[in-house]
Every structure is written in C-alpha cells, then in structure tokens.
Amino acid sequence: MSTTATIAEYQAQNKAKLISEVRRRFEAEYVTDKSDKYDSRDVERLQQDDNWVESYLTWRHNVVDETLKMLDESFQWRKEMAVNDLTEASIPRWLLEIGGIYLHGYDKEGNKLFWIRVKYHIKDHKTMLDKKKLIAFWLERYAKRENGKPVTVMFDLSETGLNSIDMDFVRFIINCFKVYYPKYLSKIVIFDMPWIMNAAFKIVKTWLGPEAVSLLKFTSKNDIQDYVSVEYLPPHMGGTDPFKYSYPPLVDDDFQTPLCENGPIASEDEASSKEDIESDGKDTLETISNEEQTTLPKKGNIMEPISKADENEKVDSKMKTFKKPLSVFKGPLLHISPAEELYFGSTDSGEKKALIVLTNVTKNIVAFKVRTTAPEKYRVKPSNSSCDPGASVDIVVSPHGGLTVSAQDRFLVMAAEMEQTSGTGPAELTQFWKEVPRNKVMEHRLRCHIVESCKPSSLTLKDHAFNMSDKTGEDFYHQLNRLVESTRKLEDQVQRCIWFQQLLLALTVLSLAFMVSFFYLLYS
Numbered sequence: 001m002s003t004t005a006t007i008a009e010y011q012a013q014n015k016a017k018l019i020s021e022v023r024r025r026f027e028a029e030y031v032t033d034k035s036d037k038y039d040s041r042d043v044e045r046l047q048q049d050d051n052w053v054e055s056y057l058t059w060r061h062n063v064v065d066e067t068l069k070m071l072d073e074s075f076q077w078r079k080e081m082a083v084n085d086l087t088e089a090s091i092p093r094w095l096l097e098i099g100g101i102y103l104h105g106y107d108k109e110g111n112k113l114f115w116i117r118v119k120y121h122i123k124d125h126k127t128m129l130d131k132k133k134l135i136a137f138w139l140e141r142y143a144k145r146e147n148g149k150p151v152t153v154m155f156d157l158s159e160t161g162l163n164s165i166d167m168d169f170v171r172f173i174i175n176c177f178k179v180y181y182p183k184y185l186s187k188i189v190i191f192d193m194p195w196i197m198n199a200a201f202k203i204v205k206t207w208l209g210p211e212a213v214s215l216l217k218f219t220s221k222n223d224i225q226d227y228v229s230v231e232y233l234p235p236h237m238g239g240t241d242p243f244k245y246s247y248p249p250l251v252d253d254d255f256q257t258p259l260c261e262n263g264p265i266a267s268e269d270e271a272s273s274k275e276d277i278e279s280d281g282k283d284t285l286e287t288i289s290n291e292e293q294t295t296l297p298k299k300g301n302i303m304e305p306i307s308k309a310d311e312n313e314k315v316d317s318k319m320k321t322f323k324k325p326l327s328v329f330k331g332p333l334l335h336i337s338p339a340e341e342l343y344f345g346s347t348d349s350g351e352k353k354a355l356i357v358l359t360n361v362t363k364n365i366v367a368f369k370v371r372t373t374a375p376e377k378y379r380v381k382p383s384n385s386s387c388d389p390g391a392s393v394d395i396v397v398s399p400h401g402g403l404t405v406s407a408q409d410r411f412l413v414m415a416a417e418m419e420q421t422s423g424t425g426p427a428e429l430t431q432f433w434k435e436v437p438r439n440k441v442m443e444h445r446l447r448c449h450i451v452e453s454c455k456p457s458s459l460t461l462k463d464h465a466f467n468m469s470d471k472t473g474e475d476f477y478h479q480l481n482r483l484v485e486s487t488r489k490l491e492d493q494v495q496r497c498i499w500f501q502q503l504l505l506a507l508t509v510l511s512l513a514f515m516v517s518f519f520y521l522l523y524s
Helices: 003-031 040-048 050-059 064-080 093-098 128-146 167-180 195-208 271-279 308-321 426-435 458-523
Strands: 101-106 112-117 151-156 185-191 216-219 334-337 341-345 354-360 366-372 378-381 384-387 392-399 410-417 442-451
Touching (some): 003 040, 003 050, 003 064, 040 050, 040 064, 064 167, 093 128, 112 128, 128 442, 334 410, 334 442, 341 354, 354 366, 354 384, 366 378, 366 392, 384 426
Parallel strands (some): 112 151, 151 185, 185 216, 341 442
Antiparallel strands (some): 101 112, 334 354, 354 392, 366 384, 366 410
C-alpha cells in the first residue's frame, strides 16, 4: 500500500472516530431529557448522515466541544424556523415574484451562484421573518440536493439606495453560513458597492470572523470576471447571460436533455422527439465515438428486439478502454459511480470521455435519465433508459464537436422506481416520466473535472481532496489570523495618522489666531 493511501486510511479512521464521538456526546449531553428542544428529524439525520456531521466538525477544526455547541445552536434555529417544513407555500408569493433572492449559474470554480439583489430589499421589520425564511428555504433546498458543495454569494449592490441597507438582514445571512450551513460558503462577491457603505462592511468583516474574512471579494464591472465568466453574468455586470428571473416556477439548475444520437431533444413531451428518444434508448447502449460512427439502422429495423445479453456484450466490448470509477454515491434506488465528479482528460491526454456507472439496488426496474446544464456540449449514451433489479448500466459522456469541458458544467441523474407491470420501451418511458410524482424521483448531481495529464484513480483524487481539506482547515485559519492582525495594525496606524493631521491642523489654526491677535494688539 502506498504512503498516500496509508495516510488517507488513517485520516478516514480518525474522522470516523470523531464523528462517532460527536454523535454519542450530543445524544448524551444535549438530547437526553430535552427532546422537545430540537426537531426529531434533525437528530435522526445526525445519526445517519456522516457528511453532515463532518461539515460541522471541519468548520470547528475537529474540536468536538466546539462542534457540539455549534450543533446545539444550529438545531435550535432549525426548529425555530421550521426549516424541515419550509416549502414554496411558506413564502409569500410577492417575495418569490420580485426576484431578490435566487440560485442561478456558476462561478469559475464551478460553485453555484446564490444571488442577492439588494435593490429589491427594503428594510421593514414586518417582512423580516418572511425574508429570513426565503433565505433558509433556498439554502435548505440547495443543501439537500448538493450535500456539502459550496455556493458563492453574489451581493449585487447596483442601483442600491440607503433604504436598502439592512445590517440585521446581512448579519442573518452571515450567520447562516457561519453556524447553520457550515462549509457551504465559497466566497462572497460584492458588486458595485457605494462608497457610503464602506463603514457598514467594516462591521460585516467583524461578523465573518478570521476564518472567512478573506472570502469577501469587492468587485466592479472591471474585475468581476476574475470570479464569474461572462456567460453567467447579467448585462449590467458586463456579461452575456440572457437569463431573466420569473416566477413561477422556481428557478432551478436549468438542467436540459443532452445530445442524443440524432441531435438535441427539444422536448421530451413533444411527439416530434419520439425518434430521438427511441435512438437514445436501450438499442443505443453501444458507445459510438466521433471517429468511428456507424450507419444508423434502417427505420424498419429500429424496433427489432435486442436481448439484454447482446446489449451487455456490446457494452463490455466497448468499455474495455475505460477505467471504472471507484467512488460511489449510495442512493435509495441507484448506486452512482463516480460519487461527485466526472473526470475528463485534456486534449493532450487523449482520454476525453467519462463513464457513469448506475447500479440498481431495488427489487424493481428503475427508470433513469441524464440531463446537463450544457446540452450543446455533450453526447450522453444512453441518456434515457431503464435498469433491471441488481443490474448495472454504463453511461458514456463525451464532449461533442470539439467543445471544451468546463468545471461549471453539471450533470443530473434522475431515477424513479417502476412498477413490475410497466413497459420499458421508449413510449412507455416517456409516459412514465410525465406521470411520476416529483417526490418519487431520486436526483443526484455530478460536477465536471478536467485532468491535465493521465487520469488518476478515484482513490488518489479522493485522498488528495481529503488532504487539501485538512490543509485548508489549519493553514488557511492561521493565514487568516495573520492577515486580520496585519489589517488591524494598519487600521491603527491610519487612525493615528488621521488624529495627528487633525491635531496639526488645530495647532495651525490656533497659531494663526494668536498671531492675528498679537499684531492687532501691537498696532492698536
């Protein structure tokens, strides 16, 4: 076993011990005899969701006592705000329609953008609770879907007046990331801040604390593209994003159907897309590269039955060049590998395609489909099919037409359990997705990652990410402390200079007054 693997195994074991200790002590010291203090669903989730416990531990630098205090404060807030029960119906419709707070687009690191359009906010104590619920609603909705992936907060202060300045609301947003949703903050990008708000954001820095003060990025139209590319910036920020907020429905991740064998599917609900879906179904499990595209079957043969054994034999013969991903997301219907990121090789490496492996862990057939935020870029085979109980399906994702893979691109795997009597042909699948209730659909999101050289194994990547996480948990904290201390010293020096200048000015004025009085008395 390599040194890297040994270190990673030790770190994983140590993390598991800390998670176990947090659970045991929280149950013994905080939950016993105080069952009404928290929402029972949060207590239950704490015992089952390792990632959730780890997010609190990481934010408190693996100090169990501090982690327990943070959990106590967070869980009390979650019950007070009824976070687990927040729905669209919990939010006044006018707040959803105005478009002041929403999720849309990605930054250059691939983090989701959480937009706060400050000009739509008017300070009003009567509506403050509803606005806080709206923030909590979006963050909880995102957290349940993305499970720990950070967001970039976009404070858009353009066209903002004094009546929009609400420090209590800003403090609530800061607390959401400091206490209630740890590890979810990538950075806070502040756009076009009026000079009159400089003093206010000095206060905000103290609220953020040393761990996060460097995450504040003050930008203008000239430099905001350092963090967000033009395709996700609105025109008033110098971008080209044509997105216009509207409600209903809720703004979501904008996942669309990717390219199938006959080109993009305009709509899965339109009859005209039937042939596209057919060609993207089970009879197209075979991977077809850009260099070796075969002639499509004649229309008379397109519906001829193909056995599962033949399909799997074709897939196996074509998949020999792919390395099976090692990390696995264990969902209630499907196990999905890789768990979080699709690794695409660079042009130099020659390994441009990525592989998604779906394994059905239920006793029924599971229908699945794959969608993406960049449908014009990718060819997905298959993107709409089904998986038998206990079976696995390999899905090949390849860039289309020489387009470049981006870390901002996302894939969404949707899955739903079918009844035994349901058919699995293209027409049946189309009808199934029209009728299946939303709450019966499992969703899992995948990011894109570009590997410059040869594609490393998933284990190595995971170890590297783990080590980086620990490093940023300690080094980053110390660097921030030094930065904050330097900033404080600089501010003290500036204040002393200002005081000295004011004193010098006062002395000059007194001297002039004295001289005028002296000459007046001398010549009078």
